[in-house]
Amino acid sequence: xxxxPFVFRxxxxxxxxxxxxxxxxxxxxxxxxxxxxVTNAISxxxxxxxxxxxxxxxxxxxxxxxxxxxxxxxxxxxxNIFGGFLVTQRMLAMYKKKKKxx
Amino acid sequence: xxxxxxxxxYLISGVLxxxxxxxxxxxETSRQGNLFGIIGMAIAVxxxxxxxGNFSIGFLYLMVFLLxxxxxxxxxxxxxxxxAMPELVAGFHSLVGLAAVFVAISAFLSPDVFNLGSPGNxxxxxxxxxxxxxxxxxxxxxxxxxxxxxxxxxxxGSPIVFFGQHYLNLFLGLSLIGLIYYLCLNQSNxxxxxxxxxxxxxxVFLIIPIGGADMPVVISMLNSYSGWAAAGIGFTxxxxxxxxxxxxxxxxxxxxxxxxCKGMNRSFFNVILGGWGATDDKTxxxxxxxxxxxxxxxxxxxxLMKNASxxxxxxxxxxxVAQAQHALREMxxxxxxxxxxxxxxxxxxxxxxxxxxxxxxAEANVPYDEVFELEEINNDxxxxxxxxxxxxxxxxxxxxxxxxxxxxxxxxxxxxxKSKSVLFVKRSLSPGYAGIDNDxxxxxxxxxxxxxxxxxxxxxxxxx
Numbered sequence: 127x128x129x130x131p132f133v134f135r136x137x138x139x140x141x142x143x144x145x146x147x148x149x150x151x152x153x154x155x156x157x158x159x160x161x162x163x164v165t166n167a168i169s170x171x172x173x174x175x176x177x178x179x180x181x182x183x184x185x186x187x188x189x190x191x192x193x194x195x196x197x198x199x200x201x202x203x204x205x206n207i208f209g210g211f212l213v214t215q216r217m218l219a220m221y222k223k224k225k226k227x228x
Numbered sequence: 229x230x231x232x233x234x235x236x237x238y239l240i241s242g243v244l245x246x247x248x249x250x251x252x253x254x255x256e257t258s259r260q261g262n263l264f265g266i267i268g269m270a271i272a273v274x275x276x277x278x279x280x281g282n283f284s285i286g287f288l289y290l291m292v293f294l295l296x297x298x299x300x301x302x303x304x305x306x307x308x309x310x311x312a313m314p315e316l317v318a319g320f321h322s323l324v325g326l327a328a329v330f331v332a333i334s335a336f337l338s339p340d341v342f343n344l345g346s347p348g349n350x351x352x353x354x355x356x357x358x359x360x361x362x363x364x365x366x367x368x369x370x371x372x373x374x375x376x377x378x379x380x381x382x383x384x385g386s387p388i389v390f391f392g393q394h395y396l397n398l399f400l401g402l403s404l405i406g407l408i409y410y411l412c413l414n415q416s417n418x419x420x421x422x423x424x425x426x427x428x429x430x431x432v433f434l435i436i437p438i439g440g441a442d443m444p445v446v447i448s449m450l451n452s453y454s455g456w457a458a459a460g461i462g463f464t465x466x467x468x469x470x471x472x473x474x475x476x477x478x479x480x481x482x483x484x485x486x487x488x489c490k491g492m493n494r495s496f497f498n499v500i501l502g503g504w505g506a507t508d509d510k511t512x513x514x515x516x517x518x519x520x521x522x523x524x525x526x527x528x529x530x531x532l533m534k535n536a537s538x539x540x541x542x543x544x545x546x547x548x549v550a551q552a553q554h555a556l557r558e559m560x561x562x563x564x565x566x567x568x569x570x571x572x573x574x575x576x577x578x579x580x581x582x583x584x585x586x587x588x589x590a591e592a593n594v595p596y597d598e599v600f601e602l603e604e605i606n607n608d609x610x611x612x613x614x615x616x617x618x619x620x621x622x623x624x625x626x627x628x629x630x631x632x633x634x635x636x637x638x639x640x641x642x643x644x645x646k647s648k649s650v651l652f653v654k655r656s657l658s659p660g661y662a663g664i665d666n667d668x669x670x671x672x673x674x675x676x677x678x679x680x681x682x683x684x685x686x687x688x689x690x691x692x
Contacts, residue, residue: 131466132353132463135462135463135466135468135471138468138471138472138475139459139462139463139471139472139474139475140475142242142246142471142472142474142475142476143475143478143479145246145475145476146246146249146475146476146477146478146479146480147479147483149246149249149250149476150249150476150479150480150483150484151483152250152253153249153252153253154252154253154254154255155487155574155576155582155583155586155601156255156574156583156586156590156596156599156601157252157255157258157583157586158484158487158581158582158583158586159313159317159581159582159583159584159586159587160252160258160262160583160587161249161252161480161484161582161583162317162447162448162451162481162484162581162582162583163313163316163317163320164248164249164252164261164262164265165249165451165455165476165477165480165481166317166320166321166324166451166454166477167265167269168245168248168265168268168269168473168476168477169324169454169455169458169473169474169477170269170323170324170327171241171245171268171269171272171458171469171470171473172324172327172328172331172458172461172470173272173273173276173327174238174272174273174276174465174467174469174470175331175334175335175342175461175464175465175467175470176327176330176331176334177273177276177277177280177290178276178280178341178342178465179331179334179335179338179341179342180286180289180290180293181277181280181282181286181287181290182280182338182341183338183341190338191337192333192334192337192338192341193286193334195330195331195333195334195337196330196331196334197289197290197293198330199326199327199330199331199334200290200293200294200297201293201296201297201300202297202323202324202326202327202330203297203323203324203327204293204294204295204296204297204298204300204301205297205298205300205301205304205320205323206301206320206323206324206327207269207297207298207301208297208298208299208300208301208302208305209300209301209302209304209305209316209320210301210305210320211262211265211266211269212301212302212305212306213304213305213308213313213316214262214265215259215262216305216306217310217313217587217590218255218258218259218262219259220310220587220590220591220593221255221258221590221596222590222593222595222596223255223595223596223597224595224597224598
């Protein structure tokens with residue numbers, strides 16, 4: 127009997143939820159805002175679906191309906207990816223430790 | 229590129245995303261973590277483009293759109309003031325939601341591209357996955373927009389409730405399930421559009437009854453939704469990176485919502501079903517006869533703090549509104565020169581999003597090892613001379629411990645009343661968001677400083 131590939135994906139999904147659970151509990155509360163902005167950036171990996179949708183179909187007609195939605199999604203996801211990672215970087219750069227001397 | 233190699237690359241970027249979150253366990257490792265996230269994203273995007281292998285005119289457009297979106301994102305990221313972080317995150321969530329909807333629409337219109345069957349004959353499992361992804365994405369989209377408008381102040385922060393609201397939501401939710409079922413039976417285009425339309429409405433109705441101070445929960449919840457939407461699309465596209473990321477983001481948002489609810493001692497449903505402001509009119513009415521308060525000025529505050537040996541700063545949303553964080557840091561520097569020991573105490577729900585206060589203090593160059601969470605610092609109030617409460621109110625209200633009738637009873641609070649004296653910077657005596665009077669205002673050891681948080685802090689610096 128063969129296992130449906132869906133079951134494998136479901137396993138990955140469930141195990142990732144557990145990983146997420148333990149990893150996020152170990153995030154220090156003072157970094158909860160960067161956590162939100164970085165999760166926001168990585169969830170924009172949805173752009174891979176957008177790329178596939180945008181580049182599909184024949185080359186002569188680039189703007190079929192489904193391609194257009196793909197391109198729109200690319201713009202939205204790109205805003206998020208760049209915006210999310212850069213704003214996280216900007217925030218994290220501000221967290222400094224006390225200077226030792228004095 | 230073979231499908232197997234592709235899947236391995238997606239797995240690698242999934243792992244890098246896990247490391248990105250893992251890095252946030254301490255500020256030292258966090259920057260490296262963010263770099264892992266960026267590499268993971270670059271890998272995912274790169275291999276996807278290679279796997280499609282279509283370098284014709286469409287690729288050119290792809291690059292152009294990527295550049296347009298990227299520049300907009302980068303521009304926002306560099307320009308946005310730190311006080312606007314909650315709005316920014318809400319806005320970004322809405323984009324993820326909408327992107328998920330768009331990808332689901334493409335997949336529905338051209339299923340052949342994603343190997344999901346042909347139009348009108350899509351695999352049932354894929355159909356369920358994509359309609360769930362689209363529905364959750366649409367809810368995230370409109371919900372985040374409402375949250376954005378409320379946080380930005382364009383829309384009133386007070387809860388909007390009307391008769392039968394919850395039943396209407398329930399009905400809409402159930403009808404979504406019914407529609408997805410029918411969609412599986414006849415795969416009609418109009419059903420798919422209806423599902424998206426109803427989900428958009430649900431998103432609005434879900435967020436409008438929630439009040440401004442509950443925004444930390446709302447933002448975390450929408451964060452979680454955007455993750456589940458991504459996971460739904462990940463299942464549709466059979467993409468490991470998306471499934472892993474969706475699960476990570478989904479559980480991350482859920483945990484943050486839980487932490488925020490616990491910080492207010494309220495259940496998740498209690499928050500979702502509507503704000504305090506609407507339900508607790510009673511407590512507002514019986515406002516007691518005007519009790520005397522001790523009214524102080526900047527000189528008094530400066531004198532008190534200069535002669536203290538330890539001061540604890542309690543910042544709240546008011547500090548963010550007044551943009552007082554830089555002035556606050558200067559004041560603390562001046563105090564330190566006088567040999568005063570100063571620390572900061574942060575309540576989990578201070579501000580409008582998780583960790584809001586920490587970011588603002590970090591922006592003002594406050595070292596993060598002087599900033600403490602509620603559990604870490606609460607015992608120190610008993611030994612501290614002055615508590616400087618700037619823009620916070622409900623999170624310090626001792627009624628949460630003493631009065632079982634109070635709507636905030638049981639909420640963990642910062643024990644500022646235990647310090648020798650309390651300085652309250654506030655614009656007026658008005659009660660906080662919960663609409664409850666704060667006993668602290670009338671105590672003998674409390675000095676009220678009626679002014680804008682920033683102005684008062686600057687005045688204190690002058691007197692020091």
